[in-house]
Amino acid sequence: MLGTLVHLSFDALVISAFLAGVRRTTGLSPALSQVPNKDIRQLLRSYLEFGEYIFDFAVVIFGRSSSFERRR
Numbered sequence: 001m002l003g004t005l006v007h008l009s010f011d012a013l014v015i016s017a018f019l020a021g022v023r024r025t026t027g028l029s030p031a032l033s034q035v036p037n038k039d040i041r042q043l044l045r046s047y048l049e050f051g052e053y054i055f056d057f058a059v060v061i062f063g064r065s066s067s068f069e070r071r072r
Contacts, residue, residue, distance in 0.1 A: 012047075013050075013051070013054060015051075016047055016048060016050055016051025016054065017051045017054045017055045017058065018051075019048060019051055020048065020051040020052045020054070020055035021055055023048075023052075024055065029048070030044070030048070032044055032045060032048075
């Protein structure tokens with residue numbers, strides 16, 4: 001039970017970070033204005049903001065690693 005909960009939480013984290021990456025590179029983001037319930041809309045907004053935080057954290061960690069290089 002606990003393993004399943006951890007697995008689903010990690011999956012949700014990866015999806016949120018992926019959506020943050022899509023937003024950063026393309027400017028596309030989910031249309032939260034179409035969600036009718038304001039509480040759910042706020043929950044989704046917080047979920048996406050957490051993905052932004054994780055994305056930024058990963059960029060910092062990868063940037064400090066010698067295993068990654070920046071190409072432009």
